[in-house]
Amino acid sequence: MKTASFLALALGALLATGGPRLAKAETDCLACHGEKGMQDASGHRISVDGQTFGASIHGSLKCGDCHATIKDYPHPDQITPVKCETCHADQAAGLVGSVHANRAEHPCTSCHGDAHSIFPKDDPRSAVYPLNVPRTCGACHGNAAMAKKHGLPNVYPLYIDSIHGFALSKEGLLVAANCQSCHGSHHILSHKDPQSATYKTNIPKTCGNCHAGITAEYMNGVHGKAVAAGDLKAPVCTDCHTAHAILQPTAAAFRMQSTPICGSCHKEKLSTYRDTFHSQLGSLGGYVETARCWDCHGAHDVLPASDPNSPIAPANLVATCGRCHAGANASFVQYQPHANAYNRKLNPALYFVRLFMNLLLAGTLTFFVIHTILWLIRSRYDQIKKKSINGGENA
Amino acid sequence: MRFTRAQRYLHATLFTTFLGLAATGLPMRFSESIWARGLAKAVGGFGAILFFHKLCAVVLTLAFLYHVKDIFTRALVHREKGVFWGATSMVANWKDVKDLFGHFRWFLGLGPKPQFERYAYWEKFDYWAVFWGMVVIGFSGYAMWFAPFFAHFLPGWALNAVLVIHSEEGLLAILFIFSIHFVNTHLRPDSFPMDLVIFTGVESEEEFKTKRSMEYARLASQGKLEKRIAPAPGIWQINFSKVVGYTAIAIGLILLVLTLSAYFI
Numbered sequence: 001m002k003t004a005s006f007l008a009l010a011l012g013a014l015l016a017t018g019g020p021r022l023a024k025a026e027t028d029c030l031a032c033h034g035e036k037g038m039q040d041a042s043g044h045r046i047s048v049d050g051q052t053f054g055a056s057i058h059g060s061l062k063c064g065d066c067h068a069t070i071k072d073y074p075h076p077d078q079i080t081p082v083k084c085e086t087c088h089a090d091q092a093a094g095l096v097g098s099v100h101a102n103r104a105e106h107p108c109t110s111c112h113g114d115a116h117s118i119f120p121k122d123d124p125r126s127a128v129y130p131l132n133v134p135r136t137c138g139a140c141h142g143n144a145a146m147a148k149k150h151g152l153p154n155v156y157p158l159y160i161d162s163i164h165g166f167a168l169s170k171e172g173l174l175v176a177a178n179c180q181s182c183h184g185s186h187h188i189l190s191h192k193d194p195q196s197a198t199y200k201t202n203i204p205k206t207c208g209n210c211h212a213g214i215t216a217e218y219m220n221g222v223h224g225k226a227v228a229a230g231d232l233k234a235p236v237c238t239d240c241h242t243a244h245a246i247l248q249p250t251a252a253a254f255r256m257q258s259t260p261i262c263g264s265c266h267k268e269k270l271s272t273y274r275d276t277f278h279s280q281l282g283s284l285g286g287y288v289e290t291a292r293c294w295d296c297h298g299a300h301d302v303l304p305a306s307d308p309n310s311p312i313a314p315a316n317l318v319a320t321c322g323r324c325h326a327g328a329n330a331s332f333v334q335y336q337p338h339a340n341a342y343n344r345k346l347n348p349a350l351y352f353v354r355l356f357m358n359l360l361l362a363g364t365l366t367f368f369v370i371h372t373i374l375w376l377i378r379s380r381y382d383q384i385k386k387k388s389i390n391g392g393e394n395a
Numbered sequence: 396m397r398f399t400r401a402q403r404y405l406h407a408t409l410f411t412t413f414l415g416l417a418a419t420g421l422p423m424r425f426s427e428s429i430w431a432r433g434l435a436k437a438v439g440g441f442g443a444i445l446f447f448h449k450l451c452a453v454v455l456t457l458a459f460l461y462h463v464k465d466i467f468t469r470a471l472v473h474r475e476k477g478v479f480w481g482a483t484s485m486v487a488n489w490k491d492v493k494d495l496f497g498h499f500r501w502f503l504g505l506g507p508k509p510q511f512e513r514y515a516y517w518e519k520f521d522y523w524a525v526f527w528g529m530v531v532i533g534f535s536g537y538a539m540w541f542a543p544f545f546a547h548f549l550p551g552w553a554l555n556a557v558l559v560i561h562s563e564e565g566l567l568a569i570l571f572i573f574s575i576h577f578v579n580t581h582l583r584p585d586s587f588p589m590d591l592v593i594f595t596g597v598e599s600e601e602e603f604k605t606k607r608s609m610e611y612a613r614l615a616s617q618g619k620l621e622k623r624i625a626p627a628p629g630i631w632q633i634n635f636s637k638v639v640g641y642t643a644i645a646i647g648l649i650l651l652v653l654t655l656s657a658y659f660i
Contacts (some may be wrong), residue, residue: 332546378503
């Protein structure tokens with residue numbers, strides 16, 4: 001008898017210390033819910049690991065603090081859902097009007113994970129720890145069917161192969177941009193919403209949160225000034241670098257893909273660039289060293305040639321061209337990288353050289369095609385008439 | 396015997412490097428076309444294509460310089476007659492003009508077939524087209540290769556012009572050789588399917604007599620026909636010539652089709 005009561009006492013003490021911070025009252029709930037694999041009538045898991053819960057950020061709370069409607073045991077089968085906003089009012093307010101505002105589709109746990117094992121966001125066990133954020137968001141935003149249903153790009157694979165994704169997943173850089181660095185966390189707005197951090201005119205500021213130097217350069221250039229003045233056609237960071245699949249700018253793939261992006265606005269410049277050796281060499285892949293738009297014009301602080309700070313200002317051309325062409329001199333930089341051989345006014349000498357070459361080509365070929373065709377007909381006629389064999393047999 | 400060993404080697408060097416230049420130059424000229432990237436990739440990317448283009452260019456330049464040196468040595472040092480003028484010269488003369496019109500009259504059934512000397516007018520045209528082409532394409536090519544150097548004595552617009560000149564003249568050469576020269580020299584019934592004389596150096600006396608009757612008559616009257624007799628080529632030589640020749644023609648025709656496709660597809 002004595003032994004039995006001692007054992008009961010010991011068991012009680014053990015249970016009480018099982019979750020170090022669990023108040024004694026909680027052991028009553030865990031008496032049932034501590035059982036592994038416990039499910040309700042509709043199959044939802046309703047078991048709670050006391051150890052994990054005790055270590056979690058909510059470990060000091062009592063069950064009833066969240067499950068406020070349960071006062072007694074036995075409690076009803078149907079219980080009211082937990083209202084996180086009772087404590088987390090700011091976060092709940094942030095969700096209002098956001099893309100995830102529908103609480104039935106996006107409960108807090110869809111991002112923060114299991115309600116009984118939530119950790120602070122600087123804890124590597126947290127679903128919203130910086131290194132875990134892309135995987136957490138990717139649970140939905142890496143799902144092609146979901147992306148298609150909502151008309152969204154399937155961004156997770158794009159991000160994870162990007163320079164940000166590599167920095168985060170390979171290097172484990174906490175400062176690498178993850179989803180919420182750009183999109184925010186609770187108050188995520190569509191990029192079409194002018195209030196959104198990803199709205200076109202807000203992009204430079206958003207990227208500038210990390211890339212402050214580049215953003216300052218950009219705001220100084222023609223594109224930055226145009227965007228600041230409300231010109232939505234001018235490019236922001238994402239127009240050239242893309243939003244998610246951002247590549248290392250020196251990478252061959254980026255050098256290959258970017259020229260057409262500039263050309264999507266600067267059509268005439270792209271077309272004349274296409275006629276040059278720079279483009280002919282550069283567009284075939286593998287040979288990425290030839291000059292692309294930004295090699296001459298600068299990338300972020302693009303300035304017109306009339307600006308003395310521009311790399312294409314007449315006084316700077318020898319230095320700019322000289323970066324690739326060692327020994328470039330004043331005469332060398334008279335080369336027109338956007339010459340139009342069909343524009344007599346702008347490039348008269350080139351126009352006439354082109355015209356002469358075209359006429360020479362067309363004239364010579366026309367004459368000899370006629371000559372050769374007539375010759376062929378006549379020779380064949382003779383051959384048939386004389387029933388002679390092909391000449392090659394005589395050799 | 397029509398061509399010396401040196402002349403045949405010169406032609407071999409010429410057409411090998413020419414095919415190389417065409418195969419590596421066309422993807423650059425038509426860098427936006429569907430086949431250009433594939434071809435560039437097959438050669439080993441663009442650095443490789445440019446390297447082969449320059450390599451062929453240097454070899455061809457050396458062959459060209461050797462040829463020019465050879466001509467002047469023959470004419471000025473050895474005092475060989477008929478290099479610059481006369482029946483055996485490559486330089487055009489009044490007879491060539493008459494032959495051209497006479498040939499056209501014969502095409503149309505309006506006159507007799509002209510009798511040709513050692514080099515007919517279209518052969519002289521081929522020679523000078525290549526000669527002029529090499530000067531023009533070569534100069535414009537080197538001007539691009541060493542642009543900063545050439546900029547010391549060329550105006551800026553000339554650097555734009557050299558690409559236009561290089562690509563148009565190159566295109567003309569490619570289209571001309573792969574259509575006109577192939578047909579005039581090899582594919583016309585008198586030579587079909589291939590005139591092997593540039594590979595073996597010799598042709599039958601009968602063919603000589605038919606194709607270049609004036610030269611034959613001149614040699615006969617001078618009693619020099621004997622000197623021109625050479626042993627018939629070995630079977631291996633003929634077969635080797637055929638393999639090389641058909642390969643060159645095949646490559647040329649493929650490049651011709653690709654070139655035309657870039658315009659019309």
